[in-house]
Every structure is written in structure tokens, then in C-alpha cells.
Amino acid sequence: MxxxxxxxxxxxxxxxxxxxxxxxxxxxxxxxxxxxxxxxxxxxxxxxxxxxxxxxxxxxxxxxxxxxxxxxxxxxxxxxxxxxxxxxxxxxxxxxxxxxxxxxxxxxxxxxxxxxxxxxxxxxxxxxxxQPAPIPTDDSLPLIPVKPFPAFIEQWQHWRSDTAARHISVIGGGAAAFEIALALAASLPESRLQLLCAGTLLPGHSPMVVKRARQWLQNQHIRLHEHCRVTRLQDGQLWHDDQCLGSADATILATGASxxxxxxxxxxxxxxxxxxxxxxxxxxxxxxxxxxxxxxxxxxxxxxxxxxxxxxxxxxxxxxxxxxxGEPLHGYQPQPQALALLATGDGGALLSYGQWGAGGKVFGFWKDHLDQGFMQRQRLCNRNKT
Ligand SMILES: Cc1cc2nc3c(=O)[nH]c(=O)nc-3n(C[C@H](O)[C@H](O)[C@H](O)COP(=O)(O)OP(=O)(O)OC[C@H]3O[C@@H](n4cnc5c(N)ncnc54)[C@H](O)[C@@H]3O)c2cc1C
Known part of the structure; x- marks a missing residue:
């Protein structure tokens, strides 16, 4: 081959x-x-x-x-x-x-x-x-960045291959961290999850969306810590400056783009x-x-x-x-705002657009349709699933 x-x-x-x-x-x-x-x-x-x-x-x-x-x-x-x-x-x-x-x-x-x-x-x-914004660490506990995806997926497959109960901390407060925490809750039901955000959850999204998102985390038993910036990992613990935020078996880095x-x-x-x-x-x-x-x-x-x-x-x-x-170039004009559909781990999604927010299975269906449509358009040929 x-x-x-x-x-x-x-x-x-x-x-x-x-x-x-x-x-x-x-x-x-x-x-x-x-x-x-x-x-x-x-x-x-x-x-x-x-x-x-x-x-x-x-x-x-x-x-x-x-x-x-x-x-x-x-x-x-x-x-x-x-x-x-x-x-x-x-x-x-x-x-x-x-x-x-x-x-x-x-x-x-x-x-x-x-x-x-x-x-x-x-x-x-x-x-x-x-890449996710890095956090200083003494390597005393696993820190897995959500990007690059292949390494993250490999770690997740390893977790899924056994039924060990783990305490996993997801660091980040944006859409990616929220979605990953809910997805892990669906995938690893025996694990305890917490989400640590430097500020409030989902900055830039409307209060309506944030309220629904907090409710979703609570329903899935994911502990949410807002205004809880993790500044380093040391001696197997998470720290905010000199304040110990507790331990975890693993931490996932889903902080904003750096x-x-x-x-x-x-x-x-x-x-x-x-x-x-x-x-x-x-x-x-x-x-x-x-x-x-x-x-x-x-x-x-x-x-x-x-x-x-x-x-x-x-x-x-x-x-x-x-x-x-040697021809004239075109200009790109960014759109003023974009629709966001945040997956809630159960096939549903939260819709966020400006001040608008809503949630439910219908939005998950819409997200699937958009995502799969994108992939379908990019593919050159159909493949068999593995
Ligand atoms: C879990 C998660 C979910 C997300 N969901 C959404 C969503 O639903 N909608 C949305 O709009 N955004 C979403 N985002 C954000 C989105 O992933 C990024 O904004 C988007 O991927 C940026 O696209 P890009 O084209 O800049 O590069 P990317 O899609 O990130 O691709 C970059 C490519 O460059 C390669 N690369 C990196 N470094 C090098 C190097 N040194 N040399 C060679 N190649 C390199 C990478 O391997 C990769 O293939 C999500 C992010 C995460 C983490």
C-alpha cells in the first residue's frame, strides 16, 4: 500500500x-x-x-x-x-x-x-x-491537551478500554471545554468530572445560554468551578497561585487558543x-x-x-x-457574529446566537446535519466504516 x-x-x-x-x-x-x-x-x-x-x-x-x-x-x-x-x-x-x-x-x-x-x-x-494555552507543570499528574487531536483521542481510548473510576479535571471555560466535559461524562460514566474555568463559564455567550449550560453540567454531575484559574500543576495537585485546588487522576487542557x-x-x-x-x-x-x-x-x-x-x-x-x-486578489470580510451549536453529549445541543439561546435534540440534529454535510462535501469517495 x-x-x-x-x-x-x-x-x-x-x-x-x-x-x-x-x-x-x-x-x-x-x-x-x-x-x-x-x-x-x-x-x-x-x-x-x-x-x-x-x-x-x-x-x-x-x-x-x-x-x-x-x-x-x-x-x-x-x-x-x-x-x-x-x-x-x-x-x-x-x-x-x-x-x-x-x-x-x-x-x-x-x-x-x-x-x-x-x-x-x-x-x-x-x-x-x-494550541490550548499551556499551564506550567512538574509532570506529577497527566496533563492532556485537547489538541493535537490524535494524542487526545488515544488517551481517551485508553480510558475507555477499562472501567476504572477516575477523577478527571477539565481546564477551560469556553465551548470546547464545555463540550468535552459533557462528552466525557457520557463516555466514562464511572469517572468523576470537574470543569475549572478562569472566569465565568462560556464568556461571550448570552446569560440565557450560560444558565442552560450550567444546568446541563449539574444534570450530568460535573462540578463546575468558575473564577478558578489553574496556574500550575505541582506535586499531583492543581494550584491557583498558592491555593491548592485539589488533586485529580488526570487533567485535560481545553483552555482558549494560544x-x-x-x-x-x-x-x-x-x-x-x-x-x-x-x-x-x-x-x-x-x-x-x-x-x-x-x-x-x-x-x-x-x-x-x-x-x-x-x-x-x-x-x-x-x-x-x-x-x-499575477491576477488581482480578493478581500475577506469577517461576519459580525456566528451561530454556535454546543453539543451536550446526549445528541442534543445548545444554540447560541448573539443574545439568543435555546437547547434540545432538534439543535443537535441540526449540528449533526451541518457537520456531516461539511465532511461529505470534503470527501472524495465513500469509505467503509472501521
Ligand atoms: C473540542 C473542540 C471542539 C470545537 N468545536 C468547534 C465547532 O463546533 N465549531 C467551530 O467553529 N469551532 C470549533 N472549535 C474550534 C476549532 O477547532 C478551531 O477554531 C479550528 O479548528 C481552527 O481551524 P484552523 O483551520 O485554523 O486549523 P485546524 O483545524 O486546527 O487545523 C490545523 C492543522 O494544522 C496542523 N498543524 C499544526 N501545527 C503544525 C505544524 N507546526 N506543522 C504542520 N502542520 C501543523 C494540525 O495538525 C492541523 O491539521 C472546536 C475546538 C475544539 C478543541
Whole structure:
């Protein structure tokens, strides 16, 4: 069987034996939502990127975060939530390099991969997402970030394989932390769960939604601690400064989006949180041959959510192609607000839109319909479930 890695193997060996960085006309870093949509759009348009173009991603598949809580709650299979990248890349003539970019030099447009490979791109586009804000730890108790998803899923599968009663603390107060806590409650009924938020639960959502969310947590016996910022893990305990918040068998890090460390060291213009500052054409403010989209980018009015990354996809598709062909670029205008559907672990969801809030199975059905529709549109062929 040809894996993406094996297919790229000859080229990789060649590149690693050359002292200079291997060059590519276009390098896409991260198979995030915007890149997936852009690639799919190119395929539909019959456009193929210049020969030698590359997609770098740590996994052979792109994971869809919107369905992760449904996976944990036992409502989806693994392959429902992941899109294999090889078929898409093959059809577009893109070289898929499975690996993690560890450093980027914006002035030279050179990338380093964890494999030791150096690359140089004429145009580089980042859609590498974000990571949960880290917490200092002495490693005395397991701290599992919800992203990257494969490692989190592996840990969850390990927990599910036995019936041990565990005390699990989920750290975070946003939509992802809320959904993950409820999904774990559905999946690991023998475990005790608590949710620790630095401020109030679900900041930015209406009081109506927050009230319903608190009720949901209570109904599922998840202890909610608001205004309880965990500042470190030490000696097997969770701490807020000098105040001990108790112990746990494991902690899950589902805190808000923080920037990958390489971004701040790249020479690219970044905002105060380390995200790549871009213009409405999705180009770096400091290096116009570098694009950034989705969570890793910083654009006034745009939010760190899949919804915004998805909307940037078609603009990115056009602009990368336009730059390669010397044509005018388009501008992206972020929508003022987005609908959120928060999975409640039972097949239902809470709807949140501005000041509006509601909950029930019908919203879960709607969420499933939207999520599955997205995946269906991105897939190139039907697969058998494993
Ligand atoms: C549990 C959970 C549920 C969520 N549910 C929703 C939801 O329902 N709706 C919503 O709008 N948002 C949701 N979000 C937020 C959403 O996941 C992010 O906002 C969204 O994924 C950002 O998309 P992106 O395109 O920027 O990148 P991502 O989709 O995060 O993809 C980034 C890709 O880049 C790769 N990558 C990362 N670093 C590197 C590197 N150094 N080198 C190469 N590749 C790299 C990653 O492996 C990944 O494939 C959820 C988040 C979580 C954690």
C-alpha cells in the first residue's frame, strides 16, 4: 500500500541529502479548514497548483473538531471525523509531507520540519491552527491537551478500554471545554468530572445560554468551578497561585487558543498574543508572499473558530491562485457574529446566537446535519466504516 510518506520517500531522501533547502513554488503548512476548502475548490475548478507544491501536516488525515465531542460521546466513528489527505493531494499533484514544521524564517521563507528536512517556498501559506494555552507543570499528574487531536483521542481510548473510576479535571471555560466535559461524562460514566474555568463559564455567550449550560453540567454531575484559574500543576495537585485546588487522576487542557511558539520567532509581524497579523487578503502584514488563515492568523473582527476559518477558505483559494498567476486578489470580510451549536453529549445541543439561546435534540440534529454535510462535501469517495 502506498502511504503519503512512502510516496514522498524518494524525494525526501534526495532532499535530505542536499545541503540546501529543497525549493517549492508553494508550501501549505497545516491541513486546517481553510486549506482543505481551498484545495477542494481548486479540484472542483480543475486548477492544479504548480508542480512541486507541498502540503505539510503532522497526520495523514485532517481532523474535524466540530465532531470530536460527538466521537467522544460515542456517536461517531473515528473515520467520520477525519479526512484522509492523500486522495486530495494526489488528485491535485501536491506532495504531502507528513511532519511538523518546527521553525520558519520569514525573510528567507525557509521552513524546518521535525524530520530534519529544510524547505524553501516562493509562497508559503499557514493554516496551522492553535494550541490550548499551556499551564506550567512538574509532570506529577497527566496533563492532556485537547489538541493535537490524535494524542487526545488515544488517551481517551485508553480510558475507555477499562472501567476504572477516575477523577478527571477539565481546564477551560469556553465551548470546547464545555463540550468535552459533557462528552466525557457520557463516555466514562464511572469517572468523576470537574470543569475549572478562569472566569465565568462560556464568556461571550448570552446569560440565557450560560444558565442552560450550567444546568446541563449539574444534570450530568460535573462540578463546575468558575473564577478558578489553574496556574500550575505541582506535586499531583492543581494550584491557583498558592491555593491548592485539589488533586485529580488526570487533567485535560481545553483552555482558549494560544499561538504556536514558532510564530513569534519567525520574523513575521505578530499580534500581542503571537498570532500572525494579516490583511484582508489573508497576507502577512510584514511579508506579502506569506499567507495565514484560521486560528493561527490575526485579523481584526475575525474570531478563533472553525466557522471563520471555513469562510476564509474560498478567499484563500482565489488569492493563492491569483498571486501565482499575477491576477488581482480578493478581500475577506469577517461576519459580525456566528451561530454556535454546543453539543451536550446526549445528541442534543445548545444554540447560541448573539443574545439568543435555546437547547434540545432538534439543535443537535441540526449540528449533526451541518457537520456531516461539511465532511461529505470534503470527501472524495465513500469509505467503509472501521
Ligand atoms: C473540542 C473542540 C471542539 C470545537 N468545536 C468547534 C465547532 O463546533 N465549531 C467551530 O467553529 N469551532 C470549533 N472549535 C474550534 C476549532 O477547532 C478551531 O477554531 C479550528 O479548528 C481552527 O481551524 P484552523 O483551520 O485554523 O486549523 P485546524 O483545524 O486546527 O487545523 C490545523 C492543522 O494544522 C496542523 N498543524 C499544526 N501545527 C503544525 C505544524 N507546526 N506543522 C504542520 N502542520 C501543523 C494540525 O495538525 C492541523 O491539521 C472546536 C475546538 C475544539 C478543541
Amino acid at each position: 502506498h502511504t503519503p510518506c512512502r510516496r514522498a520517500c524518494d524525494w525526501l531522501v534526495w532532499a535530505m541529502h542536499n545541503s540546501t533547502a529543497a525549493s517549492a513554488p508553494l508550501i501549505l503548512v497545516g491541513a486546517g479548514h481553510a486549506h482543505l476548502l481551498a484545495l477542494r475548490q481548486w479540484l472542483d475548478q480543475g486548477y492544479t497548483p504548480p508542480p512541486g507544491s507541498i502540503l505539510v501536516n503532522p497526520d495523514p488525515a485532517a481532523w474535524y473538531s466540530g465532531m470530536l465531542p460527538g466521537l467522544i460521546a460515542g456517536r461517531y466513528h473515528l473515520d467520520d471525523c477525519a479526512l484522509p489527505l492523500d486522495p486530495l493531494c494526489t488528485r491535485l499533484g501536491l506532495r504531502l509531507l507528513q511532519g511538523q514544521m518546527t521553525a520558519f524564517n520569514a525573510d528567507q521563507k525557509t521552513l524546518q520540519l521535525d524530520s530534519g528536512l529544510d524547505l524553501r517556498g516562493d509562497i508559503v501559506s499557514f493554516n496551522a491552527g492553535s 499561538a504556536h511558539p514558532w510564530q513569534g520567532k519567525s520574523g513575521l509581524s505578530t499580534d500581542e498574543r503571537g498570532f500572525i497579523r494579516i490583511d484582508p487578503q489573508l497576507r502577512s502584514l510584514s511579508h506579502p508572499d506569506v499567507f495565514a488563515s484560521g486560528d493561527c492568523a490575526s485579523l481584526p473582527g475575525s474570531q478563533k473558530s472553525g466557522v471563520y476559518a471555513v469562510r476564509q477558505g474560498p478567499i484563500l483559494a482565489h488569492n493563492l491562485k491569483a498571486l501565482l498567476q
